[in-house]
Amino acid sequence: MTSPAAALAGAAPSVFWLEDQARPEALPPLAGRVGADLVVVGGGYAGLWTALRAVEREPGRSVVVLEAGRCGQEASGRNGGFASASLTHGFANGLARWPTELATLDRLGADNLRAIGDTVARHSIDCHWEETGELAVASAPHQLAELEELAAAMRAAGHEVALLDRTAVRARLDSPAFVGGLADPHGTALVEPARLAWGLRRACLDLGVRIFENTRATAIGEGGAGIVVSTTGGSAHAGQVALATNAFPSLLRRLRLRTVPVYDHVLMTEPLSAAQLALIGWAGREGVGDSANLFHYFRLTRDDRILWGGYDAVYHYGSRIAPDLEQSDRTHGLLAEQFFAAFPQLEGLRFTHRWGGVIDTCTRFAAFFGTARAGRVGYALGYTGLGVAATRFGADVVLDLLDGEETERTALEMVRRRPPPFPPEPARYAGIQLTRWSLARADRHGGRRNVWLRALDAAGLGFDS
The missing domain is CATH 3.50.50.60 (FAD/NAD(P)-binding domain)
Structure with missing residues (x-):
């Protein structure tokens, strides 16, 4: 291996x-x-x-x-180059926070995504704009149950989504880790960022x-x-x-x-051969995200590399931002291990690039x-x-x-309305680390959220990347 x-x-x-x-x-x-x-x-x-x-x-x-x-x-x-129609960090977050205006937000988001495609065409921007849609995959039974609930809510709101069982999802992208998925053909375009x-x-x-x-x-x-x-x-x-x-x-x-800087880390593989692509399928070239709290996102590039990122969103004490934080042997090694757990049939594939970058997150x-x-x-x-x-x-x-x-x-x-701020240090660092630990624990225990996460839910607060 x-x-x-x-x-x-x-x-x-x-x-x-x-x-x-x-x-x-x-x-x-x-x-x-x-x-x-x-x-x-x-x-x-x-x-x-x-x-x-x-x-x-x-x-x-x-x-x-x-x-x-x-x-x-x-x-x-x-x-990763995922251009999403969602203005609310996904339908579920929008439904939880702005249920009475979500239909308007969804319409404005779809119009916005369409306008970006028009801008790309009008200005002849060579960025490989692909309207592929997105595939959310489940790697545990509780995640599939959550996708079932999400699919029902999205259909009720007029979204054309398809719930996929293990066989159907693996027909789109073959991984032994997937137990099901949710296909949204209209909500995402891929782009060279x-x-x-x-x-x-x-x-x-x-x-x-x-x-x-x-x-x-x-x-x-x-x-x-x-x-x-x-x-x-x-x-x-x-x-x-x-x-x-x-x-x-x-x-x-x-x-x-009001925000904190979080480091996200990414790997890029060498181009896949036609034989390697055949081993995993992915004929629709959808952008993919898994449904864990600590999630991965992955996609194909123009020359059929796989970009694989996410999972280990890292906050550094004092909201530190520095070039030396863009590389992490620990995080990149963890991402590589998780990649081959998802796609063991790609044994022998190598990564050509590894990097990190800082994004802002709010509550x-x-x-x-x-x-x-x-x-x-x-x-x-x-x-x-x-x-x-x-x-x-x-x-x-x-x-x-x-x-x-x-x-x-x-x-x-x-x-x-604006979201509540994060607390000052050291409470900010302690709260973020406790939240990340709790999210990882929930992923390992069937999605069960502990007292800390339930308290954040009740207050409408959170930490994400």
Whole structure:
């Protein structure tokens, strides 16, 4: 049997998506003073969508984007590339938190996903956009029972989903670990994440947005009738500012306990041969996620590699973010071991890349929104690992709020209310570790949630990636 160490022996400690030869050259940093109608802080999906939607909604609006590194190099270029129609981190979370407006949220989410596909086509973004749908798999009887309940609720809400038994799920993707599954053919598209970010960057530039890379925003303040964003190389002045830094510390201190940074880790295999693909099936190429609390997500790439990630979401004391946290022998070894447990027929397959990245999570698992400085600063954050598509919706919400528009989006309870913050340290670290331990315990004991998890459920709180 292939040992995890042997399978990982040649894996480069780098992000597969970011090594692409299509990666654009860096743009010059800001030097001096620049003015605009709107300044966007952050050049990932959230910031790029905000800039693009701003000029699409109001042609002629001057927009500046400030990015501390290079656009798309953090979470936007490191994720699994699952673009979900869900704005609520899944139907079940939406049903639990916003039952009376879930139908509206589902419709807006489907429209949002469709609009992303239209944007990809309109701007000729070569990011291998695949509308594959998603397959949720169960590896234990209690998970299958939960999927049965979810399927019933989704069908009642008008979703076209199919509940699969062991034989049916293994006909789609053959693993001895699967006892059943739920197929949702319409809710997910797959994408090459870094190429999507680079394509949005190019679309912004083509429409006149000015982007300054390697320009870290250091402070935000008021200047005259507008807002001033100070940077490492100068300053940006605007009537409005949109903050899109997500996992990284916000320029608004009051937001810093609203999210915590969590490290997610990923493996990428070498390309599968036709014979290896035949051993597992996967003719539909669906994006797949298992149904455990500590879950995996996996998918095929354009050249038939398997991306395998998730499970061990890691929070570091004090909300620490640092490059050395992106590699973890323990977590990558665990992921490799779990990969071959799921697909023993792929004995001998090797991993070519291993990496990690930081995402933001909040206590309700779905993004939240707001304004500051008399409505002149807007923000969206807390996407909790589901921001590939939801950031476009978030961009429109932030622009609605900045423009003072009353829209269907701004009327949503999801938009009007913010989740409770995490506690300060050391309670934050202790609570997160207790929650992770409890979730793992529930996975091992038929899904039974202990007193701690039940208390969090009752309070509407949680921790997820």
